[in-house]
Amino acid sequence: MADFSSYVVPAVMLCIVLFGFLRSVPVFDTFLTGAREGLESSVSILPTLVGLVMAVTMLNASGALDLLSSFFAPAAHLLGLPHQVIPLALIKPVSGSGSTAVLTQIYKNCGPDSFAGRVASVMAGSTETTFYAVAVYYGSVGIKKTRHTIPSAVAGDLTACIFSALTVHLFFGD
């Protein structure tokens, strides 16, 4: 798997730079403009991240994270998930920075290449902040009755949770 994946990023880079060149984009200048935007969003996310990483680190140090995880362990077992990833599954639909905070805690406790670490990575990479998206999009046009939106979106999220464990088994064989 490592072999294939090490080609993806260089291939994408090659395509983008070549594409830009062929479309006569001033590639380096444009890169700098974009990178500056990345820097701005990195800086603007810092206060949120400090608040949430602090809270989740406290949760971990107090033993509350273990308590919470073992409370949800039966549900996790039912979905085939390692119990450490349950806090991530709970916070991801609500807050992106919150899930970053929980994810770093999972990496710290279990390692990024452990089974739990990989399942958490796949989950984080293939789910979205569902409730945030619903609130922003419907809020922008004054829709109050959302009908089947939430049930369908949650069904998708649950599928992602189950599949994150299945696919890690499948592709990493552990």
Next chain:
Amino acid sequence: MNILLNYIWAFLIFFSILCAAFTGRMPQLSQAVLSGTGSAVTLVIGMTGMMCAWTGLMKIADKGGITNILAKIFRPAVRFMFPHCDRDGPAVKAMCMNITANLLGLGNAATPLGIAAMKELKKCNPTDTADNNMAMFVIINASSIQIIPTYTATLRAQYGCITPFDILPAVWVTSAAALLVGVLSAKLLERKING
């Protein structure tokens, strides 16, 4: 949304302190306040380089007009998912642009494009009840369809992972399954739950 986060954040703080009091882990807890805030800053600094490089590259693709090109490619699929929309109308165009931006991981561009698409859809629906098109569009946006989850991979690399992109195939299969379930369940439920 921030109202909900207010409760969650307060709960995390109260629950942690309460738990530490009962388990006698107060020294570890107060240590965690220091280390947690510090590690958030280290994390952001560590990730900034990769984030800059990626947004920079994506800017090149964007300036070359990739969003327009890909949006044209996705148009048949979008027409299939939104059969009641004007085929070449502004709503379809805005939705194509939004979906393309999401695929490329251009989150900052995707949200305004998505709101523009919602406003176009709203023109045919003056009520406060979501119609099938709106629901389908929001469900697609609520499931992640990003091709390369750069943020997660960068985070993994920060914690010592040497091959942070090895999760790609698993992420693709998982995202596709989640999207499929979301879209199919929407098609199924939209007949049962009427506005």
